[in-house]
Amino acid sequence: xxxxxxxxxxxxxxxxxxxxxxxxxxxxxxxxxxxxxxxxxxxxxxxxxxxxxxxxxxxxxxxxxxxxxxxxxxxxxxxxxxxxxxxxxxxxxxxxxxxxxxxxxxxxxxxxxxxxxxxxxxxxxxxxxxxxxxxxxxxxxxxxxxxxxxxxxxxxxxxxxxxxxxxxxxxxxxxxxxxxxxxxxxxxxxxxxxxxxxxxxx
Amino acid sequence: xxxxxxxxxxxxxxxxxxxxxxxxxxxxxxxxxxxxxxxxxxxxxxxxxxxxxxxxxxxxxxxxxxxxxxxxxxxxxxxxxxxxxxxxxxxxxxxxxxxxxxxxxxxxxxxxxxxxxxxxxxxxxxxxxxxxxxxxxxxxxxxxxxxxxxxxxxxxxxxxxxxxxxxxxxxxxxxxxxxxxxxxxxxxxxxxxxxxxxxxxxxxxxxxxxxxxxxxxxxxxxxxxxxxxxxxxxxxxxxxxxxxxxxxxxxxxxxxxxxxxxxxxxxxxxxxxxxxxxxxxxxxxxxxxxxxxxxxxx
Numbered sequence: 001x002x003x004x005x006x007x008x009x010x011x012x013x014x015x016x017x018x019x020x021x022x023x024x025x026x027x028x029x030x031x032x033x034x035x036x037x038x039x040x041x042x043x044x045x046x047x048x049x050x051x052x053x054x055x056x057x058x059x060x061x062x063x064x065x066x067x068x069x070x071x072x073x074x075x076x077x078x079x080x081x082x083x084x085x086x087x088x089x090x091x092x093x094x095x096x097x098x099x100x101x102x103x104x105x106x107x108x109x110x111x112x113x114x115x116x117x118x119x120x121x122x123x124x125x126x127x128x129x130x131x132x133x134x135x136x137x138x139x140x141x142x143x144x145x146x147x148x149x150x151x152x153x154x155x156x157x158x159x160x161x162x163x164x165x166x167x168x169x170x171x172x173x174x175x176x177x178x179x180x181x182x183x184x185x186x187x188x189x190x191x192x193x194x195x196x197x198x199x200x201x202x
Numbered sequence: 203x204x205x206x207x208x209x210x211x212x213x214x215x216x217x218x219x220x221x222x223x224x225x226x227x228x229x230x231x232x233x234x235x236x237x238x239x240x241x242x243x244x245x246x247x248x249x250x251x252x253x254x255x256x257x258x259x260x261x262x263x264x265x266x267x268x269x270x271x272x273x274x275x276x277x278x279x280x281x282x283x284x285x286x287x288x289x290x291x292x293x294x295x296x297x298x299x300x301x302x303x304x305x306x307x308x309x310x311x312x313x314x315x316x317x318x319x320x321x322x323x324x325x326x327x328x329x330x331x332x333x334x335x336x337x338x339x340x341x342x343x344x345x346x347x348x349x350x351x352x353x354x355x356x357x358x359x360x361x362x363x364x365x366x367x368x369x370x371x372x373x374x375x376x377x378x379x380x381x382x383x384x385x386x387x388x389x390x391x392x393x394x395x396x397x398x399x400x401x402x403x404x405x406x407x408x409x410x411x412x413x414x415x416x417x418x419x420x421x422x423x424x425x426x427x428x429x430x431x432x433x434x435x436x437x438x439x440x441x442x443x444x445x446x447x448x449x450x451x452x453x454x455x456x457x458x459x460x461x462x463x464x465x466x467x468x469x470x471x472x473x474x475x476x477x478x479x480x481x482x483x484x485x486x487x488x489x490x491x492x493x494x495x496x497x498x499x500x
Contacts, residue, residue: 012462013246015221034463049222050246053281057244058462061455083222096281117283117305118328120215121208134206140218141283141305160208184218 005198008033008042012058014050014083018183022191028198036067044077044174044198047084047102049140049181052092052111055083056099065100072104077174077201079194085109085177086143093146105175106149113144113166113179125180127156127169130189137168137180144179145170174201216330216350219306220414223247223283223437227427227458228416230254230441233272234279236450243454247283247305249439250276255312255359256442256481259493265313267295273302285332290499291317293326300329306351307331309344311498312358312441321499324348334418336369336496338376341411342397343500352411354435355496356419359442361483363420365496366430370417374434380406419496422447422481424460424474431464448478 004027009019011032020030023046033039045068047055059065072078080088087101089109114120120141124134137158145167148154156169158179168179169190174197182190209215226246231237237248252268253261267288277284283305288295290309295316299307309322311334324331325348334355335341341352354373356366380391383406392402404412417435421427422443430438438461440454447453456473463469486494 011225013223013225015218015224017224018221050224051222051226051282053241054226054244054246057242058458061244061459111281116303117219117330118300118303119210120219121210122212122215123208124206138214138218140215140222160206181218184214184221 003027004029005043005195005202006031006041007195007198008038008045010045010047010055010084012050012055012062014048014055015181015183016048019046019048019081019191022183022188023195025188026192026195028195035062036064039067039071039076042076043202044079044194045071046194047078047080047087049082049084049183052083052086052143053096053099055087056101060100065102068102069104072102072175075174075201077176077194077198078102078104079176081178081181081183082140082142085179086111088175088177105170105172105177106152107170107177108146109143110146111143112141114139114142117141123158123160125156125158125168127189129155130193135182135187135189136185137182138184139168139180142168142179144168211328213350217413219283219330220332220351224414225462226437227461228285228437228439229444229454230439231276231445234275236445237276237280239451240444240454241280241282243451244458245282245454246437247285248276248280249285249287249308249441250304251287251312254442254445255495256361256446257359258312259359259484267292267299267313270298270302273299273304277303287313288322289313290315291320291322293322296322296327296331300327304329309333309349311355311495315498321347332416334499335373337372338380338405339395339397340499341373342395342401342405345401345411345413346398349413351414351416353416353418353439355499356417356421357486357489358419358495360420360486360489361422361443361446361481362486363422363426363429365486366417366420367433369419369496370415370430370433370435373411373415377405377410381409420486421457422483424456424470427457427460428464428467428470431461437461443481446481448480453477453480
């Protein structure tokens with residue numbers, strides 16, 4: 001592959017631009033994905049933050065789920081933040097019964113696990129795989145990972161206010177997901193990790 | 203490392219919530235049935251209010267925050283975020299809405315203002331606010347008060363998109379002028395915009411508002427939505443345009459598709475077919491100046 005991988009950003013709705021900026025900052029090229037044709041030629045795919053109910057609805061109407069699942073099965077690296085994590089999860093709780101996901105990540109994710117918007121928060125998070133400096137993590141109506149399959153690597157556990165830890169970042173092979181929004185902070189270490197995964201895979 | 207402290211209600215959390223709505227349509231709804239239609243159509247959020255602007259305009263009287271029971275019912279019925287409107291300056295209505303757990307408050311000129319001098323001090327709240335603006339100075343004054351999202355006002359309840367066009371062009375034009383100024387000119391610009399120098403300098407540097415900019419007020423067709431997106435809106439509020447039309451289900455779906463595919467005329471053409479009657483509407487020019495909502499807020 002070229003030294004600069006081409007990363008698609010699913011552009012149905014959400015903070016597409018912020019992901020593009022972060023990906024470009026770590027040396028990737030980006031393209032917006034709105035149809036099955038847009039998937040050809042990309043080296044990786046980012047599912048942005050947004051509203052997962054809406055994103056699922058729009059992907060169904062655009063006939064995108066089958067091509068996305070096919071791309072995932074074929075080994076296309078994917079990273080999802082927040083709503084994107086939900087889109088990659090094999091199982092979702094507290095969602096509308098007709099909500100669909102791409103799947104491929106052997107986890108159960110709970111939507112809006114921390115409450116409504118007034119409960120959204122930011123916190124310094126330990127993510128050892130990207131270094132010892134804490135990551136300023138922004139959680140907005142965020143999901144969390146309730147359970148993981150055997151092949152899933154837990155990258156970060158959130159411990160707040162004395163409560164038991166909750167899983168908020170995971171990796172399974174070429175699939176990466178975070179409950180929070182690194183694209184909103186200017187800290188590009190998660191995007192850098194994803195681009196490294198893409199490079200190693202190609 | 204041990205426990206870290208979680209901080210709620212930060213500027214980043216409030217503004218970031220609006221980032222998640224970009225490219226989407228936020229629909230006015232007055233009951234659970236409409237909220238479900240909106241969510242099924244692909245709305246990214248719903249705005250709960252007691253009457254849509256067209257009815258407020260037709261029926262007159264004082265328009266206020268909605269009944270908490272109705273807002274609760276809508277929050278239970280849909281999984282997308284729920285916004286609700288408070289009157290300009292009515293901080294107690296805003297306190298109630300925050301207590302109900304709405305995801306965003308619209309301090310809105312569509313309702314009858316409660317205070318003709320002061321807006322709500324939005325910095326005091328954990329819940330984020332969206333406010334209307336007709337020009338950059340107004341937008342920056344709202345940001346200074348703590349708004350985390352701006353919508354161009356347009357003229358609500360008309361189905362006439364002309365004011366929405368005027369306002370978003372004016373905001374974007376004002377920003378473009380700032381970006382061409384030298385630093386010493388920005389002091390005078392801040393004075394003329396009646397906005398804080400720091401915000402003016404930030405906008406000049408970024409070339410855009412530091413928050414999400416939606417459009418509102420008169421959007422009634424898929425073509426209206428596509429045009430507003432091409433004019434630089436990050437997303438669209440639709441009030442009366444959907445549920446005052448002949449076929450709300452199809453029109454809601456069509457406006458969502460047109461907003462997402464705003465730069466693809468083939469898609470916008472396709473979704474514009476067979477929608478039935480658009481809302482009849484009213485020309486802004488025919489509305490007496492005293493009844494125009496755009497002038498509420500300052």
